[in-house]
Amino acid sequence: MNDKLRLAMIYGSTREGRFCDIVADWTAAQIARRDEFDLDRIDPALLDLPDRHGRHGTPDLVNLQQRIWRADAFVVVTPEYNHGYPAALKFVIDSVQGHWQAKPVAFVSYGGRSGGLRAVEQLRQVFSELHAVTVRDSVIFPMAWNRFGDNGLPHDAEASAAAGAGMLAQLAWWAHALRQARAGWPYPAS
Template sequence: MSDPLHLALLYGSTREGRFCDTVADWLRTQLASRRDYTVDAIDPALLDLPHRHGGAPSADLVNLQQRVWRADAFVVVVPEYNHGYPSALKFVIDSVQAHWQAKPVAFVAYGGHSGGVRAAEQLRQVFSGLHAVPIRDGVYFSQAWDRFDTGGRPHEGDASERAARRMLDQLAWYGHALRQARAAWPYPAG
């Protein structure tokens, strides 16, 4: 397709010293050679978001909502903390609500033995509940802290790149199909 998708790359961690930057930077190198996406990196750690819902929205919250609304597709880079995903990510997701509807979401997850799979599976339920479309394939890094070299490249680079390519190809397919559908008629959310 000649019209690239607007991809929002959402950082799932706000912790100081987080490993999320390493994984997200690697993914950005995978995206750099693709012409089917323009990328908007959304890092909640850089946003001044409120600590609870309600009240007048901050300028950063309004900006976040607009960025998610403009996106055609999403990749969430998510760590697994204590068999789940971070609360800061849940706050971001809940702050945007309807802007996720009828848009595909993919996951690049990392963690200990599970490779972040539990966090990604929980997020599939959350995004499905918001009428987003989680895609099947993702990229998972078990023992992530030991899987990357000092330059931020996975030791199993070829396998990781193949997984990322498959995920991004599927995301592009869904992204184009759903963008056309949203343009043809409004999504009938309940």
């Protein structure tokens, strides 16, 4: 039996030429340093999702729902657009409904001066409503396009890696605790 935590990393941006790929690749490399995670990259730009919510979903939407249901934990890699998070990310979150319950969520954000913190604070409220648990520590990249070199690595590689390690340690703790709790008794969502 595989005791690894199933960690879904969700891309927040679907824009052409997006910076999200660089930040997501860095995040995936940080996750790969830890043996307890089995990573599933969920990129809405690569999925055939419907234009609006409805009763019937595309095969990719059904697959997305199953992937979220199987996940033990999540890392959301999100930019901040106009002081908020992207619409494509909101569509993904709302398309899944109850599969977020009693699971932890961590954030890696990027953007202008705030580094995506306003988007993360809004996402914390959304995930709370879905009965998910957000971990306290996150990784932020203010002025992200100036923070990464041509090699795809942050100029402050050690400090960024330390922030990522702290966030992932919290995420792993919550993921283990909540997986054990979900196995012991069903979560009583309203």
